[in-house]
Amino acid sequence: MNLFLPESGLVIWMLLAFSIVFFVLAKFAWPSILKSIQKRQEYISDSLVKANEAIQTLSGLEQKGKEIIANAQAEQLRMVKETKVLNDKMVAEAKEQAKIEAEKIIENAHERIRIDKEHAILEIRKEITGLTISIAEKILKKELEDKQAQSQYINRLLKESADDIKAS
Numbered sequence: 001m002n003l004f005l006p007e008s009g010l011v012i013w014m015l016l017a018f019s020i021v022f023f024v025l026a027k028f029a030w031p032s033i034l035k036s037i038q039k040r041q042e043y044i045s046d047s048l049v050k051a052n053e054a055i056q057t058l059s060g061l062e063q064k065g066k067e068i069i070a071n072a073q074a075e076q077l078r079m080v081k082e083t084k085v086l087n088d089k090m091v092a093e094a095k096e097q098a099k100i101e102a103e104k105i106i107e108n109a110h111e112r113i114r115i116d117k118e119h120a121i122l123e124i125r126k127e128i129t130g131l132t133i134s135i136a137e138k139i140l141k142k143e144l145e146d147k148q149a150q151s152q153y154i155n156r157l158l159k160e161s162a163d164d165i166k167a168s
Contacts, residue, residue, distance in 0.1 A: 006014075
């Protein structure tokens with residue numbers, strides 16, 4: 001008996017046993033095995049399709065997220081610009097208001113100075129008028145001590161006043 005060359009009877013029995021096992025497997029086991037393999041293949045195909053759909057959905061969501069971030073950044077920039085413009089406007093308004101207030105204060109100070117100056121001039125004029133009247137009174141008292149000089153002086157003043165009235 002040779003190990004590599006079996007006897008012919010043994011080969012026939014081995015073929016018969018193999019044929020029976022093959023027939024039984026082909027009839028009962030292979031259809032369920034093939035069915036399981038096909039189900040597994042369909043499951044894998046469906047999983048691949050769903051995975052591709054999920055990838056597409058995720059890429060869409062990622063794109064949408066990028067758009068939302070870009071929109072948020074644009075909105076942030078817009079708000080910063082608006083805030084800066086508003087700040088500049090408020091600063092300009094405050095400067096303008098301060099300028100107006102300063103001009104009012106300066107104008108009031110000038111007006112107050114003018115009024116004080118006029119008041120001082122009036123006071124000086126009153127003093128000068130008082131002094132002038134006082135001096136004129138003293139001069140007239142001295143000049144008009146006698147009645148005849150007083151009459152002559154009054155006549156001369158009347159004549160000068162008449163001449164002034166005729167001239168105008």
